[in-house]
Amino acid sequence: MALIRKSKQFKWNRKHLLGLRDLSTEEITYILDTAKGFEEISTRSVKKAPPLRGKVVVNLFFEDSTRTRNSFALAANRLSADIIEFTKKDSSVSKGETLLDTAKNLEAMGIDIVVIRHSAGGAPKFLSRNINASVVNAGDGFCEHPTQGLLDVYTIRKKKQTLEGLKIAIVGDVAHSRVARSDMWAMTKLGAEVIFVAPPTLIPSKVSQLPVKVSYSLDEVIEKVDVINMLRIQFERLGGNPFPSIREYSHYFGLTVERMKRAKKDILVMHPGPINRGLEIESEVADGNNSVILEQVTNGLAVRMAVLFLVNQASAQKAVKK
């Protein structure tokens, strides 16, 4: 029995996590393997470990969030870091302060990791070039939401052992979804086939340049896929009329009990939240046996602990080199 995996030569050296597009398969796998070691912390009586003791994490959220912000806060807490909560509403941003000034001022207080969510794509990258702290992207514009992508593949890997050869449908408002993009990068790098399923108006315009297939019919793909990830219609980002009515959208692209009858018995039903019950997914399906929606949330915590841990490690080692 091989109890010890031979230690690989692989070394994590990214001080920032800006997106999954640039990560290698090996790097993604390393994060997932690391996350496994963090799951146990949340099951003990003392739900805390000391690796980020004395470090300061800032949650710099320029957009609303429940899951991601709380998940990062709890992850930082469980690693014994101190956390500063920053939201647009209660800050000097409303007085006209720029992103960079806000970040520089926070940095002047001695912070180590910035977790940033921003409506402008590229904001995390911009920040990473201008401050010394580690930057973790918690969602930027329509670009990426890397920790969501990671927790999604983590959840799939846990249930299906591997993503190699799986068919995965990402259904709904793909055009406005950074989750869909991060999912796509992570899933395809790990060997899955990804199909974007949506009405043509909700498919990204340059989709032919992405490593995915496209279908305009959920009925066409429902029988074939091993995993289905239902996206929320992002009404706050929609311009014009991408579909005639909510009822019609729901009729053609909603994951209903009826459609589930035609799906594979062991299909995984996922959703990044927040759910619009009865719109993109029926309650019976969201709460059904195939649903891993709440497990995604639980796994998100372990994945974010791993990410905070790893960027801090890389940062500590870079400091040594200097």
Next chain:
Amino acid sequence: MKVILDSKQIKQTLNELTDKIISDTPHNLNIAAIGIRSRGEILAQRLSSQLSKKLGKDIPFGTLDITLYRDDLNSPQGTEQPQVRTTEIGFDIDDKIIILVDDVLYTGRSTRAAMDALIDLGRPRAIKLAVLVDRAGREFPIQADYAGYKSDAEPSNLVQVNLVESDGKDEVTID
């Protein structure tokens, strides 16, 4: 390179450690063996199976990953990048005599980390340290309760424990 324990001697050493643990521990108390990754895990498994056999009851064993408790994570002295692995302890450690197992006791730093990690899991009745090799060079006030081979190797020496499960053979060498 010199072999300081061969496969037969390792077996014999573990046997002696098992007997010593049994003679020290009142029969009404519950023992469990917890090994520090990676080779402590293998030794803990062997100890628990020997203890189970000799005591005629099941002695559980678990694995402790101490990476998150290391004292060199953020220090300039930490050179290699430690990989976080899983802690797998499928039983309640509360009120048990925990035999903490490692292959080599050297600076005492791993043991300190392991004790802190254990305390976050519960409140054992006692923690006893069992090691295959007790090597000189302590940096912390920590000593083994059960030590196999005592080595006064110099800091420049490399003491290496090889075990069948991880390395293909049982052997302790000094270089």
